[in-house]
Amino acid sequence: EDQVTQSPEALRLQEGESSSLNCSYTVSGLRGLFWYRQDPGKGPEFLFTLYSAGEEKEKERLKATLTKKESFLHITAPKPEDSATYLCAVQAGTTGFQKLVFGTGTRLLVSP
């Protein structure tokens, strides 16, 4: 069964204090790994897609990396507006619209 585990469950940072969020996955045939940001009471907002080990994507203060077993979301010099829950999802399988399996997320709080 495909599984996604995110850690830590919650993370509190001071503004400017860089850190990383972890997403470990177990799937049979990874077809894509996705990072989302979710604000309270809102739907997830797409951040990155990673397809193969070694791939990296960057957007402003965020950088996502992928290995064969896990992905990291690095946050450099975070600001209070980066506070949100960050979700990781994986897709396995080879045919059709395979479903996304989500982790439970990391709740990030950045204090000024």
Place this chain on the structure above:
Amino acid sequence: GAVVSQHPSRVICKSGTSVKIECRSLDFQATTMFWYRQFPKQSLMLMATSNEGSKATYEQGVEKDKFLINHASLTLSTLTVTSAHPEDSSFYICSVRPLMNTEAFFGQGTRLTVV
């Protein structure tokens, strides 16, 4: 990315009544849409895959007679929670994926409270 509009954003209903949630794909024609449910501090769980012009595909454990899905056009899918009970209170979110094996785009979500 794709723009998805979901309505209503919040709804409160009495136990035993039915509630309809709409999901619209605003900038492309979606033959497939997805409905998720999210309980507090839990991950998004796929409930069903909505297919335009055919029956929806439900995930294991999701009652198809309770959660009625209609995908009547390429831009609109609806989820009706029938005979709602307090345990159906949750955050319901729809999504679209413009291409297979690519990212999903989500609506704003609907907070359902059954009293």
